[in-house]
Amino acid sequence: MTIGFILNGEDVAIRVDANIRLIDILRRDFSLMGAKAGCLCGRCGACSIIFNGEVVKSCLIPAFRVHGSEVITIEGFPQISQNNEYEDIITGFSQAGVETCGYCETGKILAVEMLLSKTPRPSRKEILLGFQGLKCRCTDPEALINAVSATADIRQRRLYGRFA
Numbered sequence: 001m002t003i004g005f006i007l008n009g010e011d012v013a014i015r016v017d018a019n020i021r022l023i024d025i026l027r028r029d030f031s032l033m034g035a036k037a038g039c040l041c042g043r044c045g046a047c048s049i050i051f052n053g054e055v056v057k058s059c060l061i062p063a064f065r066v067h068g069s070e071v072i073t074i075e076g077f078p079q080i081s082q083n084n085e086y087e088d089i090i091t092g093f094s095q096a097g098v099e100t101c102g103y104c105e106t107g108k109i110l111a112v113e114m115l116l117s118k119t120p121r122p123s124r125k126e127i128l129l130g131f132q133g134l135k136c137r138c139t140d141p142e143a144l145i146n147a148v149s150a151t152a153d154i155r156q157r158r159l160y161g162r163f164a
């Protein structure tokens with residue numbers, strides 16, 4: 001089948017097997033390696049992408065669902081956000097001392113962005129809920145809450161010159 005979709009802001013079309021998953025299309029056909037092939041069964045979040053405005057696990061999206069969609073990968077996110085949103089997150093994580101690694105970075109960054117795009121000042125509960133689909137045993141949940149809160153503060157200052 002041929003599918004057409006918007007990938008990181010550009011119209012693309014490609015011929016694929018109907019059963020292939022989006023993560024394979026991204027990695028194999030577009031050489032976008034930011035979505036990692038982790039568990040490949042929806043449990044780890046290493047393959048996270050933004051799909052029609054929501055963070056989803058690309059290993060769970062079959063090709064037929066990709067047709068007509070908008071996909072943003074971690075490679076496209078800094079460009080599409082013109083770096084401001086991306087920089088907010090990197091700075092917030094750094095201030096809170098939260099590490100990322102090749103396995104979890106994509107999921108963490110996209111999860112923060114989705115959380116803050118819906119709730120500028122998320123509560124502790126909302127932050128933990130926003131990360132529940134991501135597996136990282138090396139980050140203390142308190143540190144993660146601090147990182148998201150720091151990012152929210154940075155963003156509010158950038159946008160409004162004050163804390164909201």
Ligand code: FES
Nearest residue numbers: 038039040045059
């Ligand atoms: S690789 Fe998709 S959730 Fe783990």
Ligand code: FES
Nearest residue numbers: 100101104136138
């Ligand atoms: S820091 Fe990457 S999995 Fe924990």
